[in-house]
Amino acid sequence: MKQEGFEARYASLWDEFETQLRTLEGGGPVDPAEFSGRYRQLCAHLALARDRQFGVHVVDRLHHLVSRGHDLLYRSPPAPWHEVSRFFRSTFPERVRSEWRMVALSALLFFGPMAAVSVALHVEPALIYTILDAEQVASFESMYAPDAQRVGRPAEADAYMFGFYIRNNVGVAFRTFAGGVLFGVGSAFFLLFNGVVIGAVGARLVQVGSGEQFFSFVIGHGAFELTAIVLAGAAGMRLGFALLSPGPLSRGEALRQSARRAVQIVYGAAAMLLAAALVEAFWSPARWVPHEAKYIVGATLWCVVFLYLGFAGTRDAD
Numbered sequence: 001m002k003q004e005g006f007e008a009r010y011a012s013l014w015d016e017f018e019t020q021l022r023t024l025e026g027g028g029p030v031d032p033a034e035f036s037g038r039y040r041q042l043c044a045h046l047a048l049a050r051d052r053q054f055g056v057h058v059v060d061r062l063h064h065l066v067s068r069g070h071d072l073l074y075r076s077p078p079a080p081w082h083e084v085s086r087f088f089r090s091t092f093p094e095r096v097r098s099e100w101r102m103v104a105l106s107a108l109l110f111f112g113p114m115a116a117v118s119v120a121l122h123v124e125p126a127l128i129y130t131i132l133d134a135e136q137v138a139s140f141e142s143m144y145a146p147d148a149q150r151v152g153r154p155a156e157a158d159a160y161m162f163g164f165y166i167r168n169n170v171g172v173a174f175r176t177f178a179g180g181v182l183f184g185v186g187s188a189f190f191l192l193f194n195g196v197v198i199g200a201v202g203a204r205l206v207q208v209g210s211g212e213q214f215f216s217f218v219i220g221h222g223a224f225e226l227t228a229i230v231l232a233g234a235a236g237m238r239l240g241f242a243l244l245s246p247g248p249l250s251r252g253e254a255l256r257q258s259a260r261r262a263v264q265i266v267y268g269a270a271a272m273l274l275a276a277a278l279v280e281a282f283w284s285p286a287r288w289v290p291h292e293a294k295y296i297v298g299a300t301l302w303c304v305v306f307l308y309l310g311f312a313g314t315r316d317a318d
Contacts, residue, residue, distance in 0.1 A: 003054045010045055017042055017065055024072050039069040090313030092268035095261065097309070099234055102241070106233035109191040110226075114199035121203035131200040140201050144210040144217070162281035169225055169273040173232040177239075177266055181255075184240020191233045216291040217284045219298030223305045224276035228269040235262035235269070272305075 017038045020030050046062040096103060121127055128137055172194060179186020205214040238258050246254035283289070283297075 003052075003058060006045075006049070006054065007058060013038065013041065014045075014061070014065060017069070021065070021068050021072065025068075035069075036073060039066070039073055042066050042069065087264075088268070088271070091264060093309050093312040095264045096231060096234075096268070099238060099261070099265065102234040102237045103230065106187070106191060106230045106237055109188055110195040110230050110233060113192050113195035114202075117196050117199040118203040121200060121207070125204075125207055128200055128204050131196060132204075137204060140205065141208055141210065144205050144213045146210060146213060159281075161285075162277050165277035165280050166274065169228070169276060170270065173228055173266075173269055173273055176229060177232040177236040177262075177269075180236025180239035180262075181243070182240070183243050184237050187233050187236030187240060191229070194229060212291055216294040216298075220284050220294060220301060221276040221280035223298065223301035224272040224279065227305050227309075228272040228276065231265050231269040231272070235265040238262045238265075 020035055020038065024030050024035070042062060042065055046059070046066050049059045049062055117127075117131070132140075172190070176187055176190040176194075179188075179190050202211075202214060205211055239255060239262055242254040242258035243251050249257070279301075284294075
């Protein structure tokens with residue numbers, strides 16, 4: 001084979017390998033089996049080019065590509081903490097932004113009913129008993145009454161509540177995500193249900209004069225918890241969409257591919273729920289903190305969450 005034919009036949013493969021190199025060097029994902037297969041091909045091409053004494057530009061290019069590939073293929077694996085850092089620094093927020101349509105739909109299904117039921121209860125307060133039974137309503141009113149005692153509990157009680165909040169929050173998020181395998185209907189149901197309940201509780205407490213106690217309690221951990229529920233719903237909706245519209249793939253293959261992307265969002269949402277449990281157990285119930293301070297901290301946390309999901313990782317992508 002002459003040099004002209006050699007270049008014409010394999011130039012596209014070299015270009016594809018170089019693209020994979022850039023992706024890996026930038027921290028992006030590449031199929032390991034495909035990358036190693038192309039690396040072996042380029043090693044063979046380099047040996048052939050040297051044996052037949054092809055032009056310097058061909059040999060130099062192949063040598064450069066093989067050297068870069070060797071460094072990436074046989075480098076020491078990064079430390080686990082580095083992978084975790086990269087996930088939260090860029091992978092997670094980038095995945096959320098790539099699924100912005102599902103995130104927007106999930107937010108609408110969650111916050112829409114929350115706002116609607118709040119308005120409905122403002123017009124007709126008795127509707128609360130069609131959503132919650134009388135015992136639940138009385139429990140919430142007692143819990144958030146202005147003279148309710150939630151301060152001064154021992155440290156072991158805070159630790160117990162931390163574990164309780166993790167179990168409860170993760171359970172809600174997992175059901176919301178897993179419901180996506182029912183063609184997205186399950187995720188939509190849990191988003192709607194939780195939105196209605198939260199909206200009903202908030203509206204009722206405002207009506208009975210406990211709004212300040214309620215909102216100062218939830219505003220801090222709500223930044224993490226409510227956002228995580230929305231993200232879990234978006235991940236579930238992604239599964240449902242893959243089943244409804246698999247394109248040229250089988251439904252099983254479309255579901256597997258979507259699950260690989262969606263689970264990255266779920267991992268991030270789980271971390272947000274851990275942060276929410278910490279705030280809810282150790283900060284939110286503290287009566288020694290003025291309501292104004294809780295509002296300031298809560299608003300700051302909401303801004304941090306939005307800025308993080310909206311912009312984190314953009315510099316790395318560049």
